[in-house]
Amino acid sequence: MNDIEQIVSEASKKIKNADNLTLNNLKTEYLGKSGVLTQILKSLSQYSIEDKKRIGSQANKAKSIIESEIENRKDSLKKILLDEKMRNERLDYFPSFYFPFPKGSFHPVVETIRGISAVFKSLGFLVAQGPELETDWYNFEALNIPKNHPAKDLQDTFYIEGMKNLLRTHTSSVQIHVMEKHKPPVKVIVPGRVYRNEASDASHSSTFYQIEGLAVDENVTFVDLKVTLTEFIHRFFGYKLNVRFRPSHFQFTEPSAEVDMQCPFCRGKGCKICKNSGWIETLGCGMVHPNVFKAVDYDYEKYTGYAFGIGVERITMLKYGIDDIRLLYENDLRFLKQF
Ligand code: DAH
Numbered sequence: 423m424n425d426i427e428q429i430v431s432e433a434s435k436k437i438k439n440a441d442n443l444t445l446n447n448l449k450t451e452y453l454g455k456s457g458v459l460t461q462i463l464k465s466l467s468q469y470s471i472e473d474k475k476r477i478g479s480q481a482n483k484a485k486s487i488i489e490s491e492i493e494n495r496k497d498s499l500k501k502i503l504l505d506e507k508m509r510n511e512r513l514d515y516f517p518s519f520y521f522p523f524p525k526g527s528f529h530p531v532v533e534t535i536r537g538i539s540a541v542f543k544s545l546g547f548l549v550a551q552g553p554e555l556e557t558d559w560y561n562f563e564a565l566n567i568p569k570n571h572p573a574k575d576l577q578d579t580f581y582i583e584g585m586k587n588l589l590r591t592h593t594s595s596v597q598i599h600v601m602e603k604h605k606p607p608v609k610v611i612v613p614g615r616v617y618r619n620e621a622s623d624a625s626h627s628s629t630f631y632q633i634e635g636l637a638v639d640e641n642v643t644f645v646d647l648k649v650t651l652t653e654f655i656h657r658f659f660g661y662k663l664n665v666r667f668r669p670s671h672f673q674f675t676e677p678s679a680e681v682d683m684q685c686p687f688c689r690g691k692g693c694k695i696c697k698n699s700g701w702i703e704t705l706g707c708g709m710v711h712p713n714v715f716k717a718v719d720y721d722y723e724k725y726t727g728y729a730f731g732i733g734v735e736r737i738t739m740l741k742y743g744i745d746d747i748r749l750l751y752e753n754d755l756r757f758l759k760q761f
Contacts, residue, residue, distance in 0.1 A: 663686060
């Protein structure tokens, strides 16, 4: 009896830490044809009937205990090996040196577009979009820019497919798309990318962003234009800044104006950024030219409207005090991380 108990506890100890090969050997050693327990069962004939029964049942019990311990150990070995395999073969998408995971942020130009859009949305404007690849009609003709106008020069415009198409030089082209599709009242802003065939320097880039604005209805006046743009500048830059409207010229507006705001850096005292004038040119605007309404079949006797165009990079540079437009396109993370 004691022998059998001892055999079981000895076997258990060995099984506990055995690998697969050892397990097979242990199986033979204890349960095989000439195994320890098999030997005991074979030798039962020498005992009395009572002892036969007792020892026999003990030995059989021991056999099944050892058998199941071996099977359990085999199962857990399988699991251990699988775990290890999973650990070694796992694709580590996030190596530990990436933690804490870097937080992204909006590009300052995107941030500005969102900020400007939010102000105009609060003033009742909807956001519209239009194509970057345009025809002469949308970019020039319909906007009252005649055939021989200098803006159409090859030097300023990227023409594509032998003058048939072009990359829009301003977002004003979307005014035409919007008015073709919608009857007045119309009140939209259009943020978008535009292209100019020109060399880049600290304040010019051949690809840049504009936000166009257009409001058309009965009885829209220059006062609406002044109030809206003044309110925009105040909400976006700060209420204490003065705003002024200067006469200007654009083909698609009459009268036309340029809007200056008091330099936010020196508060009008004069500094390097405003070239000592105290003023900063912010955007172009005007009352929609009747010829533009004619082009989209709007009744120019019934409706009036105003339009404006904002240079996004310029506003971004003013807002964040950036002095070179090229910084906005280099995608240097050390620069972008500051926003
Ligand atoms: N399209 C002009 C430009 O690219 C900007 C502009 C000026 C847009 C006056 C307007 C406007 O809608 O009324 O320089």
